[in-house]
Amino acid sequence: MTIADIIDFLQFWKTVGFYKFLRFFWYAILLEFPRYVVFDMVFLIVFNIQRYLRKDAYALARHRLFNLNPLVSILVPGKNEGENIYKLSKSLKEQTYKNIEIIIADDGSDDDTPEICNDLVRNGLIDKYLRSDFSGGKASVSNLALRYARGSLVLLLDADSSFDRDAIERSLIPFYLDDKVGAVGGNVKVRNQNAGLCTTLQSIEYLKSISVGRAVASLLGIYRTVPGAFGAFRKDILDRIGGWDVGPGLDGDITVKIRKLGYKIRFEKDAICFTTVPEDFRRLTKQRLRWYKSLVRFRLRKHSDVFLPTENFSFFNFVSFVENVFFNVALDFKWFIYIVDMFYNAPSLVKYIIPMNYVLYVIFNFMQYAVVTALTERKEKESSLFLYLPLMPFYMGFYMRAVRTFAYAQEFLFKSSYKDPWNPWKVSRRVLKERL
Amino acid sequence: MKFVELNTGGPGARADEAIEVARLSEATEENLADAAIDAFIVDPSDINSARRLVKKIRSIDLEGTYLKPIFLVSQAEPDDAVLLSLADDYCEPDKIVRLMPIVNRVNRRAERFEDLRAETHESRVLDHVLRFIYTRDKSLEPVIDTSSRLGYSYPLIAVNFPPEEEHKCFGILEHAEKQGLLNGAYVDRMHLCGRCFSSFLNFRETCQKCSSSDLASEDLIHHFVCAYVGPESDFLKAEALVCPKCAKQLRHIGVDYDKPSVIYTCGKCNITFQDPKVSALCLYCKSETIAEGLIEKPVKRYSITSKGAHAAIYGTHITMRDILRIEGMVEIEVFQAFVQNEIERIKRVEKPSCLAYLQFLNFQEMYLMGAIKDKIFPEIMRLMKESIRPSDVLSYLNESTLLFLFPDTPLDGARIPLDRLRLNLVKLMQDNFKGFEPRVFVDTFIVKKDSTFDEYIKRIAVS
Numbered sequence: 001m002t003i004a005d006i007i008d009f010l011q012f013w014k015t016v017g018f019y020k021f022l023r024f025f026w027y028a029i030l031l032e033f034p035r036y037v038v039f040d041m042v043f044l045i046v047f048n049i050q051r052y053l054r055k056d057a058y059a060l061a062r063h064r065l066f067n068l069n070p071l072v073s074i075l076v077p078g079k080n081e082g083e084n085i086y087k088l089s090k091s092l093k094e095q096t097y098k099n100i101e102i103i104i105a106d107d108g109s110d111d112d113t114p115e116i117c118n119d120l121v122r123n124g125l126i127d128k129y130l131r132s133d134f135s136g137g138k139a140s141v142s143n144l145a146l147r148y149a150r151g152s153l154v155l156l157l158d159a160d161s162s163f164d165r166d167a168i169e170r171s172l173i174p175f176y177l178d179d180k181v182g183a184v185g186g187n188v189k190v191r192n193q194n195a196g197l198c199t200t201l202q203s204i205e206y207l208k209s210i211s212v213g214r215a216v217a218s219l220l221g222i223y224r225t226v227p228g229a230f231g232a233f234r235k236d237i238l239d240r241i242g243g244w245d246v247g248p249g250l251d252g253d254i255t256v257k258i259r260k261l262g263y264k265i266r267f268e269k270d271a272i273c274f275t276t277v278p279e280d281f282r283r284l285t286k287q288r289l290r291w292y293k294s295l296v297r298f299r300l301r302k303h304s305d306v307f308l309p310t311e312n313f314s315f316f317n318f319v320s321f322v323e324n325v326f327f328n329v330a331l332d333f334k335w336f337i338y339i340v341d342m343f344y345n346a347p348s349l350v351k352y353i354i355p356m357n358y359v360l361y362v363i364f365n366f367m368q369y370a371v372v373t374a375l376t377e378r379k380e381k382e383s384s385l386f387l388y389l390p391l392m393p394f395y396m397g398f399y400m401r402a403v404r405t406f407a408y409a410q411e412f413l414f415k416s417s418y419k420d421p422w423n424p425w426k427v428s429r430r431v432l433k434e435r436l
Numbered sequence: 437m438k439f440v441e442l443n444t445g446g447p448g449a450r451a452d453e454a455i456e457v458a459r460l461s462e463a464t465e466e467n468l469a470d471a472a473i474d475a476f477i478v479d480p481s482d483i484n485s486a487r488r489l490v491k492k493i494r495s496i497d498l499e500g501t502y503l504k505p506i507f508l509v510s511q512a513e514p515d516d517a518v519l520l521s522l523a524d525d526y527c528e529p530d531k532i533v534r535l536m537p538i539v540n541r542v543n544r545r546a547e548r549f550e551d552l553r554a555e556t557h558e559s560r561v562l563d564h565v566l567r568f569i570y571t572r573d574k575s576l577e578p579v580i581d582t583s584s585r586l587g588y589s590y591p592l593i594a595v596n597f598p599p600e601e602e603h604k605c606f607g608i609l610e611h612a613e614k615q616g617l618l619n620g621a622y623v624d625r626m627h628l629c630g631r632c633f634s635s636f637l638n639f640r641e642t643c644q645k646c647s648s649s650d651l652a653s654e655d656l657i658h659h660f661v662c663a664y665v666g667p668e669s670d671f672l673k674a675e676a677l678v679c680p681k682c683a684k685q686l687r688h689i690g691v692d693y694d695k696p697s698v699i700y701t702c703g704k705c706n707i708t709f710q711d712p713k714v715s716a717l718c719l720y721c722k723s724e725t726i727a728e729g730l731i732e733k734p735v736k737r738y739s740i741t742s743k744g745a746h747a748a749i750y751g752t753h754i755t756m757r758d759i760l761r762i763e764g765m766v767e768i769e770v771f772q773a774f775v776q777n778e779i780e781r782i783k784r785v786e787k788p789s790c791l792a793y794l795q796f797l798n799f800q801e802m803y804l805m806g807a808i809k810d811k812i813f814p815e816i817m818r819l820m821k822e823s824i825r826p827s828d829v830l831s832y833l834n835e836s837t838l839l840f841l842f843p844d845t846p847l848d849g850a851r852i853p854l855d856r857l858r859l860n861l862v863k864l865m866q867d868n869f870k871g872f873e874p875r876v877f878v879d880t881f882i883v884k885k886d887s888t889f890d891e892y893i894k895r896i897a898v899s
Binding site for chain 1: 680692699
């Protein structure tokens, strides 16, 4: 690319005019910009106003929490997580909220996890170690832990997570702010941010889509996935819905089930948890294929009744689903139509459109990241990531889009989530047969 | 040949031309020690009386008595493993002449035996055992004996100890095997109470928290379709299994559901858990120990080795030197050379050096005492190592005496660490062996320029 090319590129867009520009980028300007950039900016303002207005109510809720001091059961399902459990138990003992019972649920580990956990029980670092001798999937061991949990509130954590000292306290306060809150999602951030390009890009993605994205969704009343790495639930509600159903995607599924009962789901930006993300693109692709397939399986199949005007119809659940499906599935397929449209109708202009498209998304990313930086409690650490923002359109727009589309297609056509080795075959086979 | 009947009313055994059968009016130690007796005859019809007599003979600490053949004379083979193990053979009353070859072989082999030098009871017992199995060409068999608190017993050794000390047989046999005197072949494994060495243990699963054995166990059920997991009682509805979450009936294990584990509920403190502690209640001393805290011992059948046969003839004794191997230890000749060099050096530079000794008189007795000894010796070696510097020289003067050379060290510089070592050793052993009084002595001398090594050795011998 020469300077002449750049001048030519700028000259072209100078002469195009607004309407033609809109013709080329209507979906970005009319849909994605408002949803992901404007909303974020509005949220930044609303969040600060709301925080100011609710300051006293928040302090009162915190007071109620510590006054009532409910027992909180911390459930940690996992397989072969022995070496993480010790660190986790130490991290939990540092929490400001102390009335907790730690229950480790082992999904048939075949390493030294049982020895480690039994030792931790003997030494009082964990309260209960429950073991399934053979793997039954994450949902089943989570339910096993739930069955023997004694707390009135339940926290579900990943074994490889670690927490800010006040994370548990923060995740519990929303229950005392509003009695209709059924579950609270914590703010999951990336611990291994500097392990490589793959984890750095995921860090930015998490900050945008979780720290800010879910906060916006929560404010709009359409927050739909309490993360499995850090989520708080009312025990009576979990008992009522029978705990978790077979995954993958059980985090989103259980959130929808709680929403359907009429409870609110909240995101707590200041309940900070760090988790380890895949360090190479091969593993990341595998993880995301599983996540994206679950959107089709749960939103479009299992919970498709949300779209129907039944007696249990809820406007917010409807909007939540429509927003999710529209921005993830519909726009995803639309992108391919758009590419074909461009190549078919304006093949000579593609060399101007695609770079401009990239430039637009880089600008969007910088704007979104400005909101992230304004909101984060770790400004120094996270603002340094802005250098990588120019790579994000490629990461999200091309790589993630390809993975997502492939996952949707696989799930639509072959129901391939049922064959995912993430669940044991004995379980998947029955679930598929029962068409669940 | 003279056979003596011990517990029959009259001559139960029929005499023969070659065998005179007599009856002993009273089985006192003095009577039993009569050198003219070639073998004893015991009537096993009263098992208790027979056992008492046989045990008494085998426990007498006289060469000419404990080794003598004992025969059980009865119409049928006696049904008592302990008795059979202590006796040489059994026969019908009119066939005692068949026993003569046994007597002859024992006597022939015993003729070669030299006087024993063993100082302690345990080492004398080992000598007796070696001599017994050497003269009989038998192996030492463990027998199941419910009257012994060990459960498995080596009667030949057990007769030498009161019942509460019978476990000492393991120390003796382990040592003999380690020294290559006996060869052990695995028979079984036993667990003993860590407090009283009884094997009469009631093993049971107990609560992790309160140690109660009042536990109820239930299978956990995993319903595949809805991922519900809970105890079987959650699913039981009349005779059927019905999932409490999705109300589906569970019909087929492996297809609809599985049982991934078992869960226990404590009847006392009501906690639930999956990994109960296995603990053992000792039926003798009533102490409760977790399984890992029990003493585990292999039960072996022992046969004598050629080294053991040699030891049977000439005697064996355990020395401190055999067991304690300390880094930097030198042979006595080398040690002597070091001392001579030191004397020469002192002549030139006039800086004092010290020579010291540590004597542990009843080391052998301690060695044979108990199950914890293997943990003690590394500790003793550590204490000794800590008391010396790399420049100090160590050697064994004899089996119970250690020599130390502290070059370029004043008297206090040697005496203080050595006294501390003595105190630590005594304390260590008193803490670990109940009732054992260690006899450890130390003394320190200044090496003088006009002295010789032999003079010091003489001084040590005198002191």
